[in-house]
Amino acid sequence: MNTSKLKSLVLTLFISILFFQTIDGAAQLDPYQLKAAFIYKFLLFTDFPKTETDHHNRHLSICIYGQDPFKDAFNPVIGKIVKNRILKVKNIDKSTPIDRVQKCQVIFFSKQNNVTDIDHTINAVKNSSILTIGERENFIYRGGMIRLYTNLGKTEFSVNMDNAEISKIKFRSQMLRIANIVIDN
Numbered sequence: 001m002n003t004s005k006l007k008s009l010v011l012t013l014f015i016s017i018l019f020f021q022t023i024d025g026a027a028q029l030d031p032y033q034l035k036a037a038f039i040y041k042f043l044l045f046t047d048f049p050k051t052e053t054d055h056h057n058r059h060l061s062i063c064i065y066g067q068d069p070f071k072d073a074f075n076p077v078i079g080k081i082v083k084n085r086i087l088k089v090k091n092i093d094k095s096t097p098i099d100r101v102q103k104c105q106v107i108f109f110s111k112q113n114n115v116t117d118i119d120h121t122i123n124a125v126k127n128s129s130i131l132t133i134g135e136r137e138n139f140i141y142r143g144g145m146i147r148l149y150t151n152l153g154k155t156e157f158s159v160n161m162d163n164a165e166i167s168k169i170k171f172r173s174q175m176l177r178i179a180n181i182v183i184d185n
Contacts, residue, residue, distance in 0.1 A: 066112065072156075
């Protein structure tokens with residue numbers, strides 16, 4: 001086996017171990033610690049389109065919409081460098097001005113959020129290259145990109161490829177291999 005194939009194989013194995021390590025450690029984690037780990041891993045396996053303002057924005061922001069169910073679950077990764085940017089977490093809600101909301105790279109909607117508020121926010125950012133993640137059962141059929149949920153005691157996720165394509169967001173194959181993929185067409 002040549003060196004480049006070996007490096008590729010080792011990298012793929014390493015990425016798989018990292019992703020599955022988070023999943024296998026689930027028994028020790030509170031559900032929102034596990035979801036925070038998933039969201040962090042999603043960032044590593046998501047390609048956002050380049051924009052003119054990228055070089056001015058030093059932060060990659062995960063925005064929690066409404067009441068924050070994570071408490072301090074993101075603390076281990078706040079300040080880490082992801083996609084050459086410093087990771088930060090902030091809270092937003094329906095009173096947050098849309099120009100501030102559009103500075104988020106990720107918006108998480110918990111199951112406690114009002115469906116009307118979720119729909120309004122998703123429609124407002126639909127063409128903004130913001131990764132939208134939610135917990136509600138029909139989230140990915142209402143414009144969201146990733147739904148995190150529990151099935152038979154395991155945390156799983158579904159990805160709506162059409163919604164991601166509208167926002168020009170691409171998911172890497174390592175992530176898609178373990179996702180439940182939804183295509184609206």
